[in-house]
Amino acid sequence: MSCSFLCQIDEHRVVSVPYWSVEIDMNINPHLPSEYINNLENPMEIIHEAERAAEKDIWSLMQYTENLRRQYGKEPHSMEILLKKLYVRRMAADIGITKIYASGKMVFMKTVMNKQVFKLITDSVVSDVHRNSLVFEGDQIKAELLLELPREQLLNWIFQLANNLR
Numbered sequence: 001m002s003c004s005f006l007c008q009i010d011e012h013r014v015v016s017v018p019y020w021s022v023e024i025d026m027n028i029n030p031h032l033p034s035e036y037i038n039n040l041e042n043p044m045e046i047i048h049e050a051e052r053a054a055e056k057d058i059w060s061l062m063q064y065t066e067n068l069r070r071q072y073g074k075e076p077h078s079m080e081i082l083l084k085k086l087y088v089r090r091m092a093a094d095i096g097i098t099k100i101y102a103s104g105k106m107v108f109m110k111t112v113m114n115k116q117v118f119k120l121i122t123d124s125v126v127s128d129v130h131r132n133s134l135v136f137e138g139d140q141i142k143a144e145l146l147l148e149l150p151r152e153q154l155l156n157w158i159f160q161l162a163n164n165l166r
Contacts, residue, residue, distance in 0.1 A: 014121070015112050019055045019093045024085060025101035028151045030078035039072055047082070054086040058166075061090055081152060084159050091162035095121070097141070100158060105148050107158060109141040125164045 037043045046068070053064035065083055068075065075083065092100060092109070096117075099110040113121075118136040125131040133143045149157060 014094075014117055015096045016094050017096055017098050017112060019090060021098055022089045022092045023099045023101075024089055024092075025099065026151060026155060028081060028085065028155055030081040032078050032082075033076050036072075036076045036079065050083060050086055054090045058087070058090050058094065061086060081155065084155055088155065088159050088162050091159075091166050095162075095165055097162075102154055105145045107143040107145065107154070107161075109143075110139055111141055112139075121165055127160070127164050130161050130164050 032043065040046050050061070050064055050068070053060040088100070092098075096112040097109045098112065099108075101108050111118075115136050118134075118141065122131055122134055125134075130143075133145065135142045135144075143161065145154075145157070
């Protein structure tokens with residue numbers, strides 16, 4: 001194989017980043033209800049285990065979430081938000097996004113991907129709403145929303161976007 005062929009493959013490859021290098025700069029810090037905490041054997045350990053699962057890969061996090069639900073039932077809304085943040089961070093790491101933050105109606109995602117990879121990924125996004133809101137500029141993906149969303153709804157929107165992008 002020639003170098004030019006391998007170079008072409010390399011420039012069209014999604015490069016992941018380490019999970020812990022992904023920063024989600026959104027002021028969402030849910031507090032678990034006391035009745036849920038009382039049902040957990042060790043609440044802090046449960047959260048740390050979820051983080052360790054997310055650090056491994058998306059499949060480990062999915063298995064962890066399923067086991068948590070099997071053992072304790074459906075999680076309360078605040079635990080769902082906490083898990084969603086872990087999922088967003090994991091999916092972002094998998095597609096090379098290093099930072100996610102919002103300002104007004106704009107969501108910014110700092111990334112290590114190049115424009116060719118961005119185009120390949122966005123061409124496969126099923127949701128017109130997500131695809132049409134995305135622009136690649138420099139080392140960032142920008143998404144313009146129609147209106148400013150409350151933080152939890154914004155996290156849901158970013159979760160859906162990240163799921164579409166992977």
